[in-house]
Amino acid sequence: MTDTPxxxxxxxxxxxxxLGTGKFKNKKDLSDSIxxxxxxxxxxALRRIDLERHQENIxxxxxxxxxxxxxxxxxxxxxxxxxxxxxxxxxxxGNWVKIEVINDSKYLLPDNHETIKAxxxxxxxxxxxxPYISPxxxxxxxxxxxxxxxxxxxxxxxxxxxxxxxxxxxxxxxNEIDLPxxxxxxxxxxxxxxxxxxxxxxxxxxxxxxxxxxxxAVLARAxxxxxxxxxxxxxxxxxxxxxxxxxxxxxxxxxYDDLPAN
Amino acid sequence: xxxxxxxxxxxxxxxxxxxxxxxxxxxQTTRQYFGRAISLYGPLYLSNFCSSHCTYCGFNSHNKIQxxxxxxxxxxxxxxFLHTQGIRxxxxxxxxxxxxxxxxxxxxxxxxxxxxxxxxxxxVCPMETSEYKELFAxxxxxxxxxxxxxxxxxxxxxxxxxxxxxxxxRCATPLRAAQAGMRQVSLGILLGLSDVVNDVYALYQQxxxxxxxxxxxxxxxxxxxxxxxxxxxxxxxxxDDVQFVKIIALTRLLFPRVAIxxxxxxxxxxxxxxxxIGITRISAGSNTSVGGYTxxxxxxxxxxxxxxxxxxxxxxxxxxxxxNFDPVFTDWRHIENSL
Numbered sequence: 001m002t003d004t005p006x007x008x009x010x011x012x013x014x015x016x017x018x019l020g021t022g023k024f025k026n027k028k029d030l031s032d033s034i035x036x037x038x039x040x041x042x043x044x045a046l047r048r049i050d051l052e053r054h055q056e057n058i059x060x061x062x063x064x065x066x067x068x069x070x071x072x073x074x075x076x077x078x079x080x081x082x083x084x085x086x087x088x089x090x091x092x093x094g095n096w097v098k099i100e101v102i103n104d105s106k107y108l109l110p111d112n113h114e115t116i117k118a119x120x121x122x123x124x125x126x127x128x129x130x131p132y133i134s135p136x137x138x139x140x141x142x143x144x145x146x147x148x149x150x151x152x153x154x155x156x157x158x159x160x161x162x163x164x165x166x167x168x169x170x171x172x173x174x175n176e177i178d179l180p181x182x183x184x185x186x187x188x189x190x191x192x193x194x195x196x197x198x199x200x201x202x203x204x205x206x207x208x209x210x211x212x213x214x215x216x217a218v219l220a221r222a223x224x225x226x227x228x229x230x231x232x233x234x235x236x237x238x239x240x241x242x243x244x245x246x247x248x249x250x251x252x253x254x255x256y257d258d259l260p261a262n
Numbered sequence: 263x264x265x266x267x268x269x270x271x272x273x274x275x276x277x278x279x280x281x282x283x284x285x286x287x288x289x290q291t292t293r294q295y296f297g298r299a300i301s302l303y304g305p306l307y308l309s310n311f312c313s314s315h316c317t318y319c320g321f322n323s324h325n326k327i328q329x330x331x332x333x334x335x336x337x338x339x340x341x342x343f344l345h346t347q348g349i350r351x352x353x354x355x356x357x358x359x360x361x362x363x364x365x366x367x368x369x370x371x372x373x374x375x376x377x378x379x380x381x382x383x384x385x386v387c388p389m390e391t392s393e394y395k396e397l398f399a400x401x402x403x404x405x406x407x408x409x410x411x412x413x414x415x416x417x418x419x420x421x422x423x424x425x426x427x428x429x430x431x432r433c434a435t436p437l438r439a440a441q442a443g444m445r446q447v448s449l450g451i452l453l454g455l456s457d458v459v460n461d462v463y464a465l466y467q468q469x470x471x472x473x474x475x476x477x478x479x480x481x482x483x484x485x486x487x488x489x490x491x492x493x494x495x496x497x498x499x500x501x502d503d504v505q506f507v508k509i510i511a512l513t514r515l516l517f518p519r520v521a522i523x524x525x526x527x528x529x530x531x532x533x534x535x536x537x538x539i540g541i542t543r544i545s546a547g548s549n550t551s552v553g554g555y556t557x558x559x560x561x562x563x564x565x566x567x568x569x570x571x572x573x574x575x576x577x578x579x580x581x582x583x584x585x586n587f588d589p590v591f592t593d594w595r596h597i598e599n600s601l
Contacts, residue, residue, distance in 0.1 A: 074594060
């Protein structure tokens, strides 16, 4: 079975698994995990990049062939997200940016409205913008108009490992939005990543689960395999789940009672 | 939020089993929300002029110590020293004196600090919202203010004069800082000043209200234990290590995303163990004297409090790495602040 690769803003990715780089216990675990999962697109919070200290600079631990996706963690409104993105670009981190606008430090839910505003500005400036949102159809449509390169709906609370609590809403985006849908946040196990891919998501991003696992690199690899398996299942024309046993026709079987048996 | 009685029951149950269970749950929560990242910051004392008379503090206005205020070229040297140590988040502190360290002085020090540091926080006398707005625009991202105790009667007993005497103005300080747009607001109580359960419960209530009113702020808490400097002990309610561990653990469970910092007042052994349980932010290479890093000989220094942990920044980093923690120097990139 052949698959078309994931294409974002004209760039082709053979891996559909994105890795976040926060919360790792050391830089070696991080680089081992990136290599183990084969991710080609890795997110880094600009706030965590220390450009002056080579040993501590997270960028020194990310292989050079990987596309860097700087996120705007810490931005509380569109204006701050725009400033962080521009600063990232000026610091040599490229023009791929994951917009995170979060004005709630308790639940860390993204502010969709401000995210749309930041996307409009940055896309117009030539950034490749991957906005992180609470899954909402109107927001996603506005992001398409604003020039987003993908839409990244959350599966559940960031860092919660709770999986696809927003499954039905993500399915709506998969059905209706013609941009790559990358499920982000809350994906805590490979089975959950596979589930998102089986639904037709184009890619999955995970971070906390991998970073906090006892063996990060092994779990990173497991995630990559699960994403691949989920993608294959989706392409296979996976039969839908049945809510009940379907062996007979309890409601309409009577229609055929008088027909002669073959 | 737990009820007062629930919190009291938890903090007063000192059975090893209950302490371990609470610590275990807190450790799991900390790892889930923060991983093994520990943020490091460096304190920089700009001035010890103080108009308040707080009976437990080494800087209080009645203490005969050498009063100093660093001039720009002096604190620049101190900043350069901290910067070469690797520090990127700075907490600048002063005694409580509008006269000696007015907003204009703090703004200038923030502007110079922004040449060296990515995150700038202040622990200075409480101010008006408009003043915090000015400081925010000058690059200050965080305000730390400790209520010390929520027991009004005790508060009045230990805060005898000066700005700090005004309980209500001080208590509303975190709110004003949040209103002004600050990214980080840190609260704290001085354990041992008054009844611990009452104070911890009141702190939790204030934190919950702030989280609702200003959800975009990153909150932090700290629980310094009362230590004395060149004065007699004032502790009325000694908080032992067991209860201290429970306070840290319970705070983590009730406020999973809140930063909990630990000062150099605590001994290294306890400090190291608390990192596993719930601490996410520590000071490193700290000196609590004005000019203590580069300007004064050690014997000439009058610290605000005695430090129990005098390990260098590099030693702290090596220790964190040996314990599988990731020392985080940069947790913010300085951007232009505007409302």
